[in-house]
Amino acid sequence: MSLFGRGVLLLALATAVFTVVAALIGRAPAKRAWYQASRRGMYALFGLFAVAVGTLQVALLRGDFSLENVAGYSSREIQWYFKITALWASQAGSLMFWALILTGFSAIAVYTNRARNRDLMPIVIAILGALAGFFALVLSFATSPFATVDVVPENGSGLVSALRNPYMITHPPMLYLGYVMVAIPFAFAMAALVTRRLDTGWLTSMRKWNLASWTFLGIGIVLGAKWAYESLTFGGYWIWDPVENAALLPWLTGTAYIHSVMVQERRGMLKVWNMVLILVTFALTIFGTFMTRSGITSSVHAFGARTVGPYLLGLLVVTLIGGMYLIITRLSYLKSSHSLESYFSREAIFLYNNLLLVGLAFIVTWGTLYPAMTELFTGEKITVGTPFFDQVAAPIGIVLLILTGVGPLIPWRKASPKQLRQRFLWPTIAGLVSLPLFLLTDARGSWPVLVTLVFAVFTTVCIGMEFWRGMAVRHAHGGVTWLSALGQIISRNRRRYGGYIVHMGIVVVICGIAVSKSFVTEGQFQLRQGESATVSGYTFTAISLTRRRTAQAMRVEAAVDVKNASGDHVGTLRPAMNAFTSNPDMGVEVAIIGGPTRDIWMYMPSLRDGVAPFKVFVNPMVSWIWAGGAIFLIGAVVAGWPEGRRRRVPDPVVEAERAAA
């Protein structure tokens, strides 16, 4: 199996080299056969990586412990679905999975563009083929998924407990989908630069790819936060860990790109900026992969093996230098059609939003790399902690929240004072009215939270009014109910209204983050069976503390009854800890009672002499983050849903031309 797998990867490397060469020769119109061969090469690459991944999956499911990746990340006892997900637990396995997704998306892009972008496609295929070749090279010579062990063990080590979690089934693939999809718009952008075909045609082709990659990254980040919340022992969902940051960075620049590309489509502006953004977004996906696999930062998410760092660094450098060279040498083709006419226009708001997002990305990058840089140059070990990132992100987040509401309400080109008054009257009144109401709550204890909530109300009303105005226009045409009007405006302009739904999801997420970060209550206590302790008005009573041996581990577990300040039963928490027999890892099972206003989170690290220590967090509004993530996903699906075939309606331009004729 090892020989076969290695052979398939070498075939993939040879195919990638052929595909790149054939695509470059196929650029000439007279060499159509070469172009067709390069397209077939792209399909073949997907097939080869599918065979390679399938081979490793079979080994994982059959328990072929002669392979390092099976012996190190699987065992006879673990469930079959964790044997499948063990593919992305190892560095080599995850890179091969990455290559499979890359070549899969590349094949889809090549197929769907078979009748489009003929000038661009050979270069697109060459770039995507080169990327696939890079992964085949790394998997063949730097970190083989089919490496064998010297002595075949009876059983494998199994997965560490943090990876035996349902969110680990979905979180890494989502992030990979997001990371890898960025390669497609990047390849098209670079091809447009190479061929100097810098009209908006390729931008239109890439809309769905941009949106899909950004959505997958966003959902991957939320799922990762949920995994951390339910699997790790710090009681939170985000600690600005280097690898968390590495996933956030391309999402931030991707968010900037999704907005600024609308300015290019509508006003022919920001062409250079958009090229830089797409280059930086793709470079950040490689940077994120480098962070996880180079060992330059320590993280709960990082892979142990560090053999691929130099390869990824090389790819990053080549990408940045090559991309910047193309942008600089094509500057004359990237001139804006218009200039900014007013600082109160939609394009100006998008520009502010871009500057803030990119500024935040820069600060997060700096904060993430600073410890490694300091150690490299001075030998001194320092850390940049959560407070630094929180202090920077909070004000930027609040301004972004305001722009989220303001942007859609301001017209393109420029806004008159009268328009501004009309548009912002009700949102401003709603925000001002909400202020005294929030002052009646605990929010008065934190001015950043107060400001966030007031502007969340402002932005929500802004978004609501956009829906209302659209419905009013549709309803005024007659023949539809208000509900039908809502359905029609969404179905007829999915991109716009899907975007508003995404904005609403972001507002909900920001509210959840602001409140949960500011008003968390932590408590630590020890209990014997029958004893009680109180944290933040909740009384915790240990009903049972047990220790038992299961098939896979020695397990200690507790049942803790929770009552609120009124004495009402809130629920029973059942935290547990497993000491596995197959590896030295301790399997944590935190317990959570969730709710719309607060979560009660509990962790029990041990049980000795009938006494169990407990760590408890009362986290307000964490569930809003997950709900916001769900709204975000719904909005993104609406925005990206394919347009259906519509009844042909008279075209205003054609009608005008006919009338003129």
Place this chain on the structure above:
Amino acid sequence: MIADVVLIALLALALVVGVSWPLIAGGHEVVEVAVDPARVALDDEITASLQAIKELQFDHQAGSLSDDDFQRMERAERANAARLIRRRSELDGDS
């Protein structure tokens, strides 16, 4: 071991033939989609232009654009759409 080598050899053979078939066939392979890419690009541009006109009208009705801005922007977009449609007609006439 031998089975693995044979399998890889068969896979390599299939790969060489499958991928390089357009070259082996001397470039006489049937063109998969007989659509003029320029025509497809033009269709995309026309669709985008018509969509832009609809959005301008919607924005104007919803109060997001002043009358002056709407008239100027819509006039420019209509002229653009008409130019594109004329070009498509010329292209269709040529073919």
